Amino acid sequence: MKTVNHRKPEASALRQLFQEQWKYFLDLIDQRDNRKQHYQQNSEKVSAAIESVVAGTDVRMRGIGSYKKRLRESVSTVLNYVENMVDGLPTAIDVNRKTFSDNPLVNAFFVNQNDLQNIFSRCKELHSFFQTTDHDQLDEVYALLFVNKTDKTVFGNELKEDMLVSDVMQVLINFSEHQILFPSATEQHVRKSLESLLFDNIVDYIKVHMTRLHHQQMQDSPQNKLTMDRSLKNPEIYLQSLIDYLNKPIEFLQQQDIMLKISKVGILVSDEYSGNANELYLNTVKIGDQPQRIIVLVRYPKNEMLPIKKIIDQALKY
Numbered sequence: 635m636k637t638v639n640h641r642k643p644e645a646s647a648l649r650q651l652f653q654e655q656w657k658y659f660l661d662l663i664d665q666r667d668n669r670k671q672h673y674q675q676n677s678e679k680v681s682a683a684i685e686s687v688v689a690g691t692d693v694r695m696r697g698i699g700s701y702k703k704r705l706r707e708s709v710s711t712v713l714n715y716v717e718n719m720v721d722g723l724p725t726a727i728d729v730n731r732k733t734f735s736d737n738p739l740v741n742a743f744f745v746n747q748n749d750l751q752n753i754f755s756r757c758k759e760l761h762s763f764f765q766t767t768d769h770d771q772l773d774e775v776y777a778l779l780f781v782n783k784t785d786k787t788v789f790g791n792e793l794k795e796d797m798l799v800s801d802v803m804q805v806l807i808n809f810s811e812h813q814i815l816f817p818s819a820t821e822q823h824v825r826k827s828l829e830s831l832l833f834d835n836i837v838d839y840i841k842v843h844m845t846r847l848h849h850q851q852m853q854d855s856p857q858n859k860l861t862m863d864r865s866l867k868n869p870e871i872y873l874q875s876l877i878d879y880l881n882k883p884i885e886f887l888q889q890q891d892i893m894l895k896i897s898k899v900g901i902l903v904s905d906e907y908s909g910n911a912n913e914l915y916l917n918t919v920k921i922g923d924q925p926q927r928i929i930v931l932v933r934y935p936k937n938e939m940l941p942i943k944k945i946i947d948q949a950l951k952y
Contacts, residue, residue: 679713680706680709680710680713681702683709683712683713683833684701684702684705684706684709686833686834686837687705687709687837687840687876687880688701688705690834690837690838690840690841691837691840691841691844691876692841692844692869692872692876694869694872695869695872695873695876697869698869698870698873701873704873704877705873705876705877705880707881708876708877708880708881709880711880711881711883712833712836712880712883713833715883715884715887716829716832716833716836716883716887717829719832719887719889719919720825720828720829720832721825722889723825723917723929723931724917724931725821725931726776726821726824726931726932726933727739727740727930727931727932727933728932728933728934729750729754729779729932729933729934730750730934730935730938731747731750731751731938734746734747734750738912738913738914739912739914739915739916739930741898741912742807742809742896742900742912742914743779743781743809743812744809751938751939751940752940752945752948753812753814754814754934754938754939755939755940755944755945756945757814757817759814759815759817760775760777760814760817760934760939761939761942762817763775763817763818764936764939768819769819772819772936773935773936773937774933774934774935774936775817775818775819775933775934775936776817776818776819776820776821776823776824776931776932776933777814777815777816777817777818777824777931777932777933777934778814778815778816778824778827778828778929778930778931778932779812779813779814779815779929779930779931779932780811780812780813780815780927780928780929781809781810781811781812781813781927781928781930782809782810782811782925782927782928783807783808783809783916783926783928784807784808784810785805785806785807785808785902786805786806786808787803787804787805787806788803788804788805788806788901789801789802789803789804790802790804790901792804804901804902805901805902806900806901806902807894807896807900807901807902808900809928814932815827815831816828816831821931821933824931825931828929832887832919832921835921835924836883836886836887836921839886839921839922839924840876840879840880840886842922843879843886843922844866844872844875844876844879847866847875848866848867851864851865851866886921886922887919887920887921888919888920889917889918889919889920890917890918890919890920890926891915891916891917891918892914892915892916892918893913893914893915893916894913894914894916895907895911895912895913895914896911896912896914897909897910897911897912898910898911898912916928917929917930
């Protein structure tokens with residue numbers, strides 16, 4: 635009579651159970667280490683940002699022993715606000731001679747294909763990027779594109795009910811002052827660079843804001859009547875006022891999505907317009923009372939850039 639050995643399948647099942655539990659245990663350790671590393675990196679980022687705020691506004695706050703602790707939450711609020719704003723931007727768009735015809739945004743931003751090529755080819759940062767040993771083999775570059783939008787009232791012709799009407803008041807939309815920043819091999823690096831740029835600009839603006847508050851405070855108070863317990867000359871009062879302002883980032887950093895429909899010659903038209911037009915979805919950013927700017931993440935091909943010599947020849951020619 636044959637004896638069946640039940641130990642082998644039982645031992646195999648136990649080994650499998652042990653391996654699964656051990657893998658789960660190792661995963662828990664990895665997750666804990668990752669959280670610890672993320673917390674440490676975030677803590678260092680906030681600490682560096684606090685020092686940037688203090689150095690960029692009023693260094694006298696360092697005389698207050700608890701300034702780092704008191705600023706941590708409000709500075710973290712600003713950092714998170716900026717990060718969420720940048721994360722919400724659309725993915726990078728291809729900007730090249732082909733997309734000038736295919737993409738309404740690219741078509742509206744540039745006069746023609748040569749204009750597009752010249753603007754990118756004149757960017758020194760792009761040439762420097764492709765000339766480095768780390769990037770000379772790349773076929774494309776990610777970057778940040780800032781564009782200004784201006785409106786101008788003009789008089790032109792308009793077709794109304796099959797009749798051509800002249801001297802119609804129209805709004806001409808113009809895109810200019812293209813600025814290309816942060817050329818990089820990855821879109822993520824461009825986004826991180828944008829976060830740093832926005833934060834630095836916020837610090838600069840807040841310094842101006844706090845200076846205005848102080849001047850206003852001096853004007854509103856009779857001479858020599860402003861006591862130090864209320865004056866922004868007092869580092870303690872300055873620190874608390876700064877914290878209150880930082881806790882409301884929407885007051886100094888606004889992001890707005892704008893939808894426009896413009897004709898091929900740049901005239902603003904209504905949604906009912908049936909002619910050839912570009913429907914644009916623009917992402918804009920505005921710091922304080924500074925001008926609003928359009929912001930776009932782009933990807934540009936290396937093979938469409940003009941050689942530096944040709945750019946110089948063009949400049950000398952004109």
